[in-house]
Structure formats: C-alpha cells, structure tokens
Amino acid sequence: MLAVETIGLCKSFGDVHSLRDCSLSVPTGAAFGLLGPNGAGKSTLIRTLLGFVRPTRGAAHVLGKDVVRESLAIRERVSYLPGDARLYRSMRGSSVIDMFAQMHPRGDRQSSRSVADRLGLEVRRRVAFMSTGMRQKLALSIILGSRAPLLILDEPTANLDPDVRNEVLALVREANQSGQTVLLSSHLFTDIERTCSEVALLRDGRIVATELLSERESRHIVTATTTGGTDQIRIPDEANFDIVRKEQPSARIAQGKPASHEGSEYTENPESNHNLVLEIVGSPNDWMPWLSKLNLDNITITMANVETFYDSFSRPKADATDPPMTEGTSDPSSTLDPSKPETA
Amino acid sequence: MVRLLVQKFVRESQFLFLALASLLVLFCASRVWIAGQFDLSSFKPLLEQLRRFERFMPVPLDHVLTYSGSIALTLSEPLLIFSILTWCIARGSDVISGEIGRGSLEMLLANPISRTKIVLTHYILSAVGLGLLCLTIWTTIHIALKYCSVRETVSNTATFTLPFVPVQVPIQLGEPEEVLTPLASRVDSSIFVVPCINLFAFGFFVLSLAVGVSCVDRYRWRCIGVTLAIYVLQLLIFLLSKVGTSWRGLEWATVLSLYQPDLTALVTQRIEGSQWTVVASEAMQDSVWRFTLGPIGMTGILTILGLTVVTSAIAYLNRRDLPAPL
Numbered sequence: 001m002l003a004v005e006t007i008g009l010c011k012s013f014g015d016v017h018s019l020r021d022c023s024l025s026v027p028t029g030a031a032f033g034l035l036g037p038n039g040a041g042k043s044t045l046i047r048t049l050l051g052f053v054r055p056t057r058g059a060a061h062v063l064g065k066d067v068v069r070e071s072l073a074i075r076e077r078v079s080y081l082p083g084d085a086r087l088y089r090s091m092r093g094s095s096v097i098d099m100f101a102q103m104h105p106r107g108d109r110q111s112s113r114s115v116a117d118r119l120g121l122e123v124r125r126r127v128a129f130m131s132t133g134m135r136q137k138l139a140l141s142i143i144l145g146s147r148a149p150l151l152i153l154d155e156p157t158a159n160l161d162p163d164v165r166n167e168v169l170a171l172v173r174e175a176n177q178s179g180q181t182v183l184l185s186s187h188l189f190t191d192i193e194r195t196c197s198e199v200a201l202l203r204d205g206r207i208v209a210t211e212l213l214s215e216r217e218s219r220h221i222v223t224a225t226t227t228g229g230t231d232q233i234r235i236p237d238e239a240n241f242d243i244v245r246k247e248q249p250s251a252r253i254a255q256g257k258p259a260s261h262e263g264s265e266y267t268e269n270p271e272s273n274h275n276l277v278l279e280i281v282g283s284p285n286d287w288m289p290w291l292s293k294l295n296l297d298n299i300t301i302t303m304a305n306v307e308t309f310y311d312s313f314s315r316p317k318a319d320a321t322d323p324p325m326t327e328g329t330s331d332p333s334s335t336l337d338p339s340k341p342e343t344a
Numbered sequence: 345m346v347r348l349l350v351q352k353f354v355r356e357s358q359f360l361f362l363a364l365a366s367l368l369v370l371f372c373a374s375r376v377w378i379a380g381q382f383d384l385s386s387f388k389p390l391l392e393q394l395r396r397f398e399r400f401m402p403v404p405l406d407h408v409l410t411y412s413g414s415i416a417l418t419l420s421e422p423l424l425i426f427s428i429l430t431w432c433i434a435r436g437s438d439v440i441s442g443e444i445g446r447g448s449l450e451m452l453l454a455n456p457i458s459r460t461k462i463v464l465t466h467y468i469l470s471a472v473g474l475g476l477l478c479l480t481i482w483t484t485i486h487i488a489l490k491y492c493s494v495r496e497t498v499s500n501t502a503t504f505t506l507p508f509v510p511v512q513v514p515i516q517l518g519e520p521e522e523v524l525t526p527l528a529s530r531v532d533s534s535i536f537v538v539p540c541i542n543l544f545a546f547g548f549f550v551l552s553l554a555v556g557v558s559c560v561d562r563y564r565w566r567c568i569g570v571t572l573a574i575y576v577l578q579l580l581i582f583l584l585s586k587v588g589t590s591w592r593g594l595e596w597a598t599v600l601s602l603y604q605p606d607l608t609a610l611v612t613q614r615i616e617g618s619q620w621t622v623v624a625s626e627a628m629q630d631s632v633w634r635f636t637l638g639p640i641g642m643t644g645i646l647t648i649l650g651l652t653v654v655t656s657a658i659a660y661l662n663r664r665d666l667p668a669p670l
Binding site: 043 | 665
C-alpha cells in the first residue's frame with residue numbers, strides 16, 4: 001500500500017496556482033523528501049494531505065484514506081510537524097508534551113520526553129521563555145515521540161544549531177528504520193540527502209522530477225571547458241555508460257553552481273564558469289578512459305547528489321527565484337557534505 | 345480529547361474570568377449599597393429635569409426612584425455591559441482566529457480532532473463562563489439585598505377612631521425617628537432572575553457573533569473590530585428607534601430591543617408571574633410592557649439567533665481552507 005498518493009492534485013487560491021497537477025506516490029516505509037524553493041508548493045501539498053486545505057481538483061489518499069472525506073482517520077495515523085510550529089506560550093514545555101501526547105492516539109509521553117532529553121531541551125521552562133530553536137525542539141519532541149505510522153515533517157531542522165540538527169536527522173532516520181514512513185519537506189539539500197531514500201522536486205506547484213537517491217550514486221557530473229567543438233562529445237556505441245544530460249556552453253549553464261559566498265549572499269565567481277556540463281551514468285572506470293581522450297580543460301568531476309539533481313531541473317538563473325540552500329550558504333553544518341569534488 | 349480541550353480553555357480564560365467576576369461582584373454590591381444609602385425621593389426634582397429624555401429610558405422615570413427600579417438599572421449600567429461584552433468578545437474571537445494568530449491551530453488540528461469539536465467545546469465553555477458571570481451578578485444582588493439596609497424615617501404616631509363617626513385621627517406621640525430596614529424587605533431579589541437570564545441571552549448572542557466572525561476571519565483584531573462594529577451599529581439603531589414614534593419601526597432592526605432587564609423587573613413587580621411568559625399578556629401590555637413577546641420570548645429569540653449564527657459559521661468553517669499561521 002502507498003503511504004501517500006496524489007493524482008493530478010491542483011490547488012488554487014484565486015489566481016494563484018499553488019499546486020498544479022501533482023501526482024506523487026510515497027511507498028509505505030519510505031523516507032521521502034520533498035525538495036523545492038520557497039513558494040514551490042511543498043507546504044500546500046502537505047496541508048492538503050492533512051485536510052487543512054481542500055484540493056481544487058484531483059484526488060489524494062494518505063494511508064488509503066481520502067484527504068477530503070476521511071481527514072480525521074488520516075490524522076489519527078499521522079504525526080505532523082508544521083513548518084512554523086508554535087505552541088501555547090503560557091504552558092511549560094513538559095505540560096505541552098503531556099497535552100499533545102494525550103491528545104494523539106499514537107502519542108507517547110515517555111518517548112517524547114526522551115526525545116526532548118536527546119535534543120537537550122529543558123522542558124520545565126515556559127514556552128514563552130523559550131528561544132525559537134527551543135520551541136522547534138519542543139515541537140519535534142512531540143512529533144518524533146509519536147508512534148504514528150506516517151511522519152510528515154515540514155522543514156524540521158529550521159532554526160536549529162548544527163549539533164541538534166544532526167540529532168534530529170538521526171532521529172528521523174531511526175524513526176524510518178523502525179518502520180515509520182517519513183515525508184520530509186525541506187529546502188536544505190543535506191537534510192534530504194541524509195534522511196531520504198527518494199526525493200521529489202517541486203517547482204511552481206508542479207512535481208518536476210522524482211528520483212531514488214540510490215540511483216544518484218551511480219551518476220557523476222563533469223564540468224569542463226571545451227577546447228574543441230562540442231560535437232566531439234559522442235559516446236562509443238559499445239560504451240557501458242550513458243550521458244543523461246549534456247548542457248552546451250552558454251551563460252545559462254555557466255553559473256550552475258555558486259562557488260563562493262559572503263555571509264548568506266551568493267556571489268558569482270566568473271573563474272568558476274565552465275562551458276560544458278555532462279551528467280554521466282555508469283562506473284567511472286568505464287567512462288574515465290573515454291573522457292580523457294576528449295579535448296577538455298579544467299575538468300571537475302563531482303558525484304551526483306541532491307544538489308545536482310536540483311540543478312539539473314533548475315530554471316535559467318535570470319528568472320530563478322529564491323533557490324534552495326546549497327552547502328555553505330547560511331547553514332554551517334552543510335560543510336559536512338560528503339560529496340567533495342574530485343578534480344581529474 | 346474533550347477533557348484536554350476543557351483544560352486548555354480553563355487555562356487560557358481563568359484570569360479573565362476571575363477578573364471580571366471580581367469586578368462584577370464589587371460593582372453590583374456597591375450599586376445595591378449605594379441605592380440603599382440615599383432617600384431616592386430627594387432626587388425627584390433632579391429627575392424631573394430629565395423628563396424629556398424619558399423616552400430613551402427603558403422604564404418610566406418614576407420607577408427609577410424606587411429601590412427595585414434603581415437596582416434593576418444595574419443590569420443596564422455601562423460597566424456591567426462592558427464586562428459581559430469583554431468576556432463574550434474576548435473568548436468568542438479566540439476560537440479560530442486567535443489560534444491562527446498564535447500559530448497553534450495547526451498543531452492542534454494535527455491531532456484527530458474535528459474543527460466542529462474545537463469550536464463547540466470553546467463555545468459551550470464560553471457560554472458556561474457567561475452563565476457563571478450572570479449567576480455571580482444575581483447572587484451578588486441577592487446577598488447585597490440581604491445585608492444592606494435602608495435608613496427610613498418613621499413617624500411616631502398613633503391613630504384612634506372617633507366613636508360613631510368613621511374618622512381616624514392621628515396623634516403625634518413623639519418626634520419622627522430613623523430606623524434601619526433591611527433592603528431585602530423592600531426589594532425581592534427574585535424579580536432579577538429573569539432579567540439576569542435575559543442578560544445571559546444578550547451575552548450569548550454577542551458571544552455567538554464573535555465565534556461566528558472568528559470562524560470566518562483569520563485576524564483576531566479584525567474579528568473583535570467587526571463584532572464591536574455590529575454592536576455599536578445595533579446600539580445606534582436602538583437609540584434612533586427611541587427618537588420618535590415615526591422611528592419606532594427600527595426596533596425590529598436591532599437585537600438590543602430584546603434586552604429589557606429593567607422593564608422585566610418592573611412588569612414582574614406589577615404583574616406576578618409575567619416574567620416567565622413567552623408572549624406578552626394583555627394585562628402586561630396594558631401595564632408598562634409594550635412588546636408582543638414576553639421576557640422569555642425575547643430571551644428565546646436572542647438564543648435562537650445566536651445558535652443560528654454559530655451553526656452557519658461552523659458549516660462555513662468546515663468547508664474553508666485554513667490559512668497558514670500568520
């Protein structure tokens with residue numbers, strides 16, 4: 001059975017189309033990532049699944065239940081962390097945990113308290129006197145402590161420091177390993193990479209692509225400067241690899257990846273501009289000899305990851321707005337990213 | 345689930361309730377005490393000056409000079425109305441738009457709890473709180489009447505009847521003396537029971553209005569503003585309906601015509617049992633009561649109007665998209 005299934009889901013708010021023909025399937029037991037820039041429709045999709053928002057067209061089912069007619073039954077089996085989780089300010093953290101643990105049929109007070117301990121949260125403090133990060137930890141304790149078969153987490157690591165963020169991602173992985181299906185929305189590549197087995201990219205309310213992350217591991221991105229014509233990039237007929245993306249020299253692809261940053265602002269480094277981007281599927285042992293014969297300079301080979309997945313479906317820079325966060329922008333922990341470029 | 349919602353409601357509203365209940369106890373007790381402190385007849389010349397404004401008064405001016413009339417006016421005092429409005433609008437507006445404003449609605453609705461249950465639990469508990477406030481008012485008046493006294497001058501006279509002639513002759517035996525009489529012997533607190541029920545119904549309507557607007561609007565401040573605006577508009581229509589006989593028809597356009605605590609107290613005093621009538625009897629209409637509906641009828645209409653507003657609002661809420669936290 002699918003944990004989540006949407007068929008041609010559309011949601012419009014007046015002239016604003018937040019979801020357009022979204023079809024998605026999340027298998028039971030999966031850890032599924034929803035990736036997309038701000039305003040892509042991730043939260044609207046999640047809120048539709050929980051019955052907070054009624055779809056304009058299409059259908060959606062969560063754990064086999066219809067999101068419009070059986071919303072209560074869905075919420076009995078789902079533990080949901082809102083993107084902006086806010087709690088009752090006059091209550092103490094412990095009381096909030098107790099209240100929500102009792103309110104949800106799959107809530108578990110002990111488990112929530114132990115999650116709070118793991119996150120280093122002082123639950124005796126009143127919510128009003130907690131920092132934004134502490135409040136996020138409190139909400140996470142409630143949600144991750146639950147025994148619901150489906151966890152829906154909207155930006156779970158927002159406002160958290162790197163240590164706690166790692167702990168939260170570990171808890172999400174543990175929840176998934178213990179059999180809970182996870183649907184995680186984020187615009188942090190590393191969050192998705194470190195927790196999910198499958199990812200869907202949303203843009204302008206559309207699901208642009210869905211991919212298993214395990215498949216990504218057999219992919220590499222090669223950036224280089226061509227010294228001859230690009231028509232020389234041909235694959236031998238007997239090759240044991242495939243080029244799934246070949247981007248021609250142009251300004252559009254040149255800034256595929258920002259090279260440096262100052263504070264949280266991207267700055268383009270003209271020296272990092274490359275003229276060619278190839279995405280190759282197959283073992284490097286198979287395609288490296290072929291690549292070395294091409295007239296290419298400044299070759300950089302990177303293992304494909306969520307970021308390259310995102311980039312491969314990104315719009316031209318000129319009209320791209322508010323992209324997801326890449327490593328090293330505002331999130332210090334993203335420097336832990338395992339995919340380091342290998343220079344040929 | 346409901347138990348947790350009740351606990352949440354109590355936690356959120358206990359301080360407001362206690363503050364308002366204390367204020368009402370203090371105010372009603374003082375009001376009854378003050379009524380017993382003065383010889384009301386000495387205010388007659390002053391009130392005569394206001395005779396031309398009598399049409400704006402809920403009861404004839406002469407009734408205001410009686411102890412019962414003076415105490416009945418407590419239920420129309422701005423401070424008391426303000427307290428009731430504060431409870432109803434503050435609690436009513438909080439149900440959905442308050443939760444949206446605090447950003448806690450999504451966390452609440454992430455649990456298997458229907459929107460209807462959230463609204464009804466909050467609504468019923470707010471109505472119970474309102475009922476307790478009205479009960480506080482009546483109990484305070486009742487206790488204050490028991491413990492407050494009226495200083496009255498009693499003439500020290502005796503009379504004797506002339507033999508064979510049916511004429512009584514008063515004889516002054518001494519100087520008139522002042523005695524303290526319990527106010528309860530002058531005013532029966534039971535005449536305020538139905539006025540307090542009428543006050544509850546009035547508050548219930550305002551509460552329903554606030555709950556209704558809260559189910560529709562996402563901003564609590566706007567919800568409070570809209571509810572108050574409707575109330576002020578009703579008040580203006582009510583005052584206009586008093587300007588002259590040609591404006592009398594406007595009485596039908598305002599629910600405030602259905603709130604008549606003073607007149608109910610007066611008619612109860614004059615015609616026993618009249619306070620419990622749904623439709624006014626001829627005797628009532630021949631007396632001071634000039635409405636077709638009786639006091640209970642008015643209370644019933646206010647209650648039905650309130651329930652209609654809330655039922656429509658819940659139906660709308662169940663179909664509406666919940667906005668993301670503000």
